[in-house]
Amino acid sequence: MGGAHGPGRAATWTAMVNRAYDHARPAVRFGDLTWTGRELLDRAAGAADWLDTLGPQPGAPVPALIATSADALALVIGGAGSGHPLAPLGVRMTAHEIAAVVGETRGHLLLAQPEFADLGRQVADLSGRRLRIVPELRCGSRALTADPGALAAVLHTSGTTGLPKPVPMSQARLAARARINGHLCALGPDSFYGGSAPFHHIAGLGNLAVALAAGALVTGLPRFTVEGWTLLRDLGTTHTSMVPAMLETLLAAGQARHETLRTLQYGGAPVRPGTLRRTYEAMPGVRMLNMFGQTEGSPISVLTPEDHREAVAGRAELLRSVGRPAPGVELRVHGAGPDGVGEIHARAGHFFRVDAEGWLHSGDLGRVAQDGYLYLLGRRTDMIIRGGENVHPLEVETVVAAHPGVADVAVTGVADERLGQTVIAFVVPADPGAPPEPAALTAHTRARLSGFKIPVRWWFVDALPRNANGKVVRARLREPARP
Numbered sequence: 001m002g003g004a005h006g007p008g009r010a011a012t013w014t015a016m017v018n019r020a021y022d023h024a025r026p027a028v029r030f031g032d033l034t035w036t037g038r039e040l041l042d043r044a045a046g047a048a049d050w051l052d053t054l055g056p057q058p059g060a061p062v063p064a065l066i067a068t069s070a071d072a073l074a075l076v077i078g079g080a081g082s083g084h085p086l087a088p089l090g091v092r093m094t095a096h097e098i099a100a101v102v103g104e105t106r107g108h109l110l111l112a113q114p115e116f117a118d119l120g121r122q123v124a125d126l127s128g129r130r131l132r133i134v135p136e137l138r139c140g141s142r143a144l145t146a147d148p149g150a151l152a153a154v155l156h157t158s159g160t161t162g163l164p165k166p167v168p169m170s171q172a173r174l175a176a177r178a179r180i181n182g183h184l185c186a187l188g189p190d191s192f193y194g195g196s197a198p199f200h201h202i203a204g205l206g207n208l209a210v211a212l213a214a215g216a217l218v219t220g221l222p223r224f225t226v227e228g229w230t231l232l233r234d235l236g237t238t239h240t241s242m243v244p245a246m247l248e249t250l251l252a253a254g255q256a257r258h259e260t261l262r263t264l265q266y267g268g269a270p271v272r273p274g275t276l277r278r279t280y281e282a283m284p285g286v287r288m289l290n291m292f293g294q295t296e297g298s299p300i301s302v303l304t305p306e307d308h309r310e311a312v313a314g315r316a317e318l319l320r321s322v323g324r325p326a327p328g329v330e331l332r333v334h335g336a337g338p339d340g341v342g343e344i345h346a347r348a349g350h351f352f353r354v355d356a357e358g359w360l361h362s363g364d365l366g367r368v369a370q371d372g373y374l375y376l377l378g379r380r381t382d383m384i385i386r387g388g389e390n391v392h393p394l395e396v397e398t399v400v401a402a403h404p405g406v407a408d409v410a411v412t413g414v415a416d417e418r419l420g421q422t423v424i425a426f427v428v429p430a431d432p433g434a435p436p437e438p439a440a441l442t443a444h445t446r447a448r449l450s451g452f453k454i455p456v457r458w459w460f461v462d463a464l465p466r467n468a469n470g471k472v473v474r475a476r477l478r479e480p481a482r483p
Contacts, residue, residue, distance in 0.1 A: 012171035014081040014146040020215030045140030047078030061087040061154040064111040068220035080152040081144025087154035088200035099126035148172035177350035178213035191216035194237040196224040241265040256282035292322035297351030299326040321373040340367040384413030405436030425455035
């Protein structure tokens with residue numbers, strides 16, 4: 001599973017954006033506001049001028065409470081091209097959670113857009129940082145430049161098992177990611193990208209950075225809603241990204257129709273065969289891609305548009321995989337046991353956090369089938385050991401989620417005197433008024449998995465506990481007290 005693993009061409013992300021937007025075509029559109037490419041670069045230069053006046057430590061990440069908007073994009077571009085890389089933070093987290101992250105950063109500054117001023121003041125008080133509210137950005141004329149090894153921006157991991165960790169995104173590696181993702185998504189100057197992932201997330205700024213490097217027209221939403229999707233549709237967007245749960249929400253509301261959409265990128269979970277068929281009906285000709293990756297590096301593997309068409313034509317099992325290695329990615333299954341399962345390691349020039357030999361340690365367990373498709377089995381730290389047998393929650397969840405009566409599911413292990421651990425499941429029913437019978441779920445699962453993987457108890461809940469990035473927090477899955 002070979003591929004080049006060096007940082008690739010020395011072009012910087014800032015240089016790619018400069019080349020892509022030195023024109024008079026529309027570049028960003030938010031509500032009634034539209035900037036041309038030249039205006040976007042001029043505002044970014046003005047943002048760089050403003051950042052200079054704040055006296056940040058050169059090269060040090062500047063934490064910022066900002067959300068998807070024209071100003072936020074100008075700030076990121078300006079920061080990347082002036083040696084003041086921004087580190088967007090999750091504005092939906094509590095002040096205490098944000099302050100803990102800010103406290104780990106160098107420097108003395110904290111930025112906040114006006115709508116987050118109150119939150120910014122709380123975080124500044126807790127972290128001892130100096131708060132500066134982002135003003136109306138003026139145009140500037142300076143050239144934005146950067147060295148390949150300089151930081152372009154910093155994102156943070158989700159923090160499901162602890163404090164979110166910083167992921168530095170160098171100019172050269174972000175440029176490499178932009179080239180690969182842009183190619184896979186067929187993004188170009190004639191594209192119109194619009195998404196709804198949080199700005200501080202790899203699916204938010206990470207995907208916007210790809211669209212910007214491709215010279216696409218860009219818009220976005222602060223959060224996903226059915227109404228927001230209809231706005232993106234009415235604007236004529238051609239590219240977007242989401243998680244399958246969003247897609248199912250749109251289908252259930254009868255609002256998935258989108259005639260101009262060319263590419264729909266998703267991740268985080270498999271898409272159901274029935275959902276995929278209905279998506280093709282609502283979005284004629286759309287290219288579906290499942291990209292597996294994480295903040296530290298993405299994509300690791302890709303389930304291509306051709307794979308999705310094959311799945312609809314009869315190879316539905318492909319949808320349980322995350323495809324084959326992305327272009328240029330070298331993949332290995334580290335420490336594989338007799339079942340072929342081990343931790344997924346990957347090496348490529350577009351990964352941000354790697355070891356001395358260039359390997360990204362994903363923390364995800366998986367196996368590679370003979371045809372080269374990668375199947376994930378969950379996080380290494382989530383594995384359940386039942387009577388000496390390894391149970392991977394994601395494998396069980398994927399099977400249970402295919403039941404028509406299940407809207408969402410999380411599987412975890414609980415202590416058991418005889419077996420050490422046993423398997424239980426928390427299910428969000430598709431119809432809260434008529435949840436599926438536990439016996440039916442057991443039979444559905446037993447037909448597809450070995451007996452030791454079957455949940456021994458099924459708990460029906462209104463929602464699963466998730467963090468600010470939408471990931472399930474397994475530590476908060478608790479069984480109700482039993483008499």
